[in-house]
Amino acid sequence: MNEFEDQLREAMHRREPGPGFAGRVAAMATGARKPVRRSNPVWRWAMAAAAACLMMVTGVQEYRRHQGEQARRQLLLALQITSEKLSLVDRQLEKVEGIVQGIMVDERTKQ
């Protein structure tokens, strides 16, 4: 029993803290008490609105780009078809020229 009491006494024996303990505790206490800076709700709304505006502008730009690209393709298709048909006319004229020249050669031969 005495042995147990001795151990208990030893465990409960007062010990002095290390050097600078009080300073460290004081510094931690001061740091913990730093005021938390909360953001202004108006500012947060403004940021959200700016982000929404940016997304909208980007969306509109992307839509315009898509629309322009589609229109460009349509214009190209239209110009290609026009070109093809003008070439067809050109070929027809060449055929006609050939026929006319053939007739003229025949007439000269007859003469």
Next chain:
Amino acid sequence: MIRISMLMTTLALAALPAQDLGSFIEWDKLSQKAAESVNVNLEGTLLELATRFLSSGKNGGEKTKKLLNDLKGIHVRSLKFDKEGEYSLSDVDKVKSQLKGPEWSPIVDVRSSKGGDNAGVYIKTDGKQILGIVVLAAEPKELTLVEIKGSIDPEQLRELGGKFGIPDLDIRKKKNAEEE
């Protein structure tokens, strides 16, 4: 037999608007029979947007930009059929009859009576400048009507030849030969 008429007359203003030409052919009815159908309608802001996109590319030279800026509208209706005889030549004649007003000058009109290709190029003028061009091509299995609005000479279209994937055209030579 092929009948050709080539006229180069420049006469006064008249009333028929070019956008009505397409209505003389029942495209919707015919497109049901067609294997392929192309319908392009570009005017106003959409055309401006398209020309801006087209001329901003690497092919956008000054002449090309001018040509595209002079475009006021472009309408293309083209139908391709699997077999011949799906459309009537009377439909084509209805359109051609609308191109005989004093403001219209058929620079080329080729007609084949043997079921070959019928093609024509018509220019609309106000006496001073070109207001539009119509290209009508009636092939056995294909029917195409192109209306280009704006002060564009067919020769200017040559400027686009070899650009944007458009084949080179040589219609100036023909036109000059006919004028001589």
